[in-house]
Amino acid sequence: MNTESAEIIDLESYDREKTKELLGQLGGDVSSCFMCRTCTASCPISVVDSRFNPLRIIRMILYGLIDEVLSSDFVWLCSSCYSCQERCPQGIRITDFMTNLKNMAVQQGYAPAGVKAQMDIIRDAGRIYPLDDFDNKKRAKAGLPSLPTSCDVVKKLLE
Ligand code: SF4
Ligand code: SF4
Incomplete structure (x- = not known):
């Protein structure tokens, strides 16, 4: 409306x-x-x-x-x-x-699809943007330490 x-x-x-x-x-x-x-x-x-x-x-x-x-x-x-x-x-x-x-x-279940998707990512990955092995390879090339690809702490907090 x-x-x-x-x-x-x-x-x-x-x-x-x-x-x-x-x-x-x-x-x-x-x-x-x-x-x-x-x-x-x-x-x-x-x-x-x-x-x-x-x-x-x-x-x-x-x-x-x-x-x-x-x-x-x-x-x-x-x-x-x-x-x-x-x-x-x-x-x-x-x-x-x-x-x-x-x-x-x-x-009340009215969140738009984009907000719902972001909520799911935060719940599952503990971050706004999920990290994978590819990201860690890029980090290694830039001389940065590897980061965990999942974050159980956030999951536990949300539970
Ligand atoms: S919420 Fe405050 S600023 Fe807005 S119209 Fe009402 S009194 Fe004015
Ligand atoms: S917080 Fe800023 S964007 Fe939101 S209603 Fe007030 S003035 Fe508008």
Whole structure:
């Protein structure tokens, strides 16, 4: 769903208790937002991609549109630069809120394929990029020591 298509909201489906519970889980105190738009004006991603708008995401959550946000691709566009969080006059922890949204999306099975693939690599190899014998040969040529191709410590930590 594109954030631009969220202009009309069907409040028939609004569940006050569910939204309240969710806001508690997400943190960030977003309910004190008074819509000054400083966050969106400060956001470098909003400048280059109109699908991403932190104020709109906050309003969508406040209106109970959690599934629309979690299943979207735009929630992943936040670069965690903290510009919005540092400038919000209400002291809302917007960046932390965006990070919590991503974590919740993963927990609910909404992570995009690329993020899932990277999670699998970290779980199996203990690194963002897996190493193999070919990499170690290149390291040897460069005079670097060989590195283990698997990392059980990370696997154990994740378990
Ligand atoms: S800067 Fe803070 S108060 Fe202003 S719109 Fe964004 S979240 Fe709301
Ligand atoms: S932390 Fe995310 S939402 Fe906030 S300004 Fe940076 S990219 Fe935009």
